[in-house]
Amino acid sequence: MSLKCETERSKTWKDFGDGVPCVLGIDEAGRGPVLGPMVYAAAISPLDQNDELKALGVDDSKALNEAKREEIFEKMNNDEEIQQLVAYALRALSPELISSSMLKRQKYSLNEVSHDAAIALIRDALNCNVNVVEIKVDTVGPKATYQAKLEKLFPGISICVTEKADSLFPIVSAASIAAKVTRDHRLKHWEFKEKNVKVPDAGFGSGYPGDPNTKKFLQLSVNPVFGFCSLVRSSWKTASTIVEKRCVPGYWEDDEEEGKPQNKKMSGWLQPKNAEEKVPKRNVYFKERSMRNVVSL
Incomplete structure (x- = not known):
């Protein structure tokens, strides 16, 4: 796991269906935990195979016990007949990637992270020559806004964004199982x-x-100097509260040099110093030496 996120595909994802019209469903697992990755998954299946997909036993992953989820996922990976019925791709967003995104000065919210993961999976299916004619997505944030965003990016494809899509559409259920x-x-x-x-x-x-x-x-596991290990989403309030209470107070040299009060929070450097400030100020080292960024060569 790292700050990079690659798309992982099942065996039959590329060129799935040999051009037959397909439906694509998207769901995620691990949005709420403070530990571990958030996994986004997309599943694809021929549009006319909905009953066969139901017969596989797919359902919202939370409605199935662990053994049943494992059984279905094993078939999706190893049963040749099932591999022609459904394929999947996924993107596993590491705790580090989630935290670094959410802690940027220019905020990159978890909803935006989620949307971008879903969009990347849809684009990957299209780039892998899958004839996607319908898309079903479990909503993240306001569903109308999310649907409009997807429709603008993927014109000509019928798109449905709704709550509880993993319970309503078997193809989203399949994605839910792969993600979970x-x-x-x-x-x-x-x-x-x-x-x-x-x-x-x-x-x-x-x-x-x-x-x-x-x-x-x-x-x-919290370290008084370095905070948490990479398993922990440090941007979560659960984790940051422990850091503020248990870790050594932060000391910011620039504040002292500029005559400003010390910010004792470890996360203080992430916050703008005042309402007008949009970017970090240049370090005094560069100011004293009249050093400037190179903007052209």
């Missing part, structure tokens, strides 16, 4: 990049803020 199983696997088999991360004996839990094991992990 993938996220669960990656969280379960997480390999820490950092050394000596303290994990409770019972593990770090589901990653949701209300999970007792997740709470215990956050309290135990």
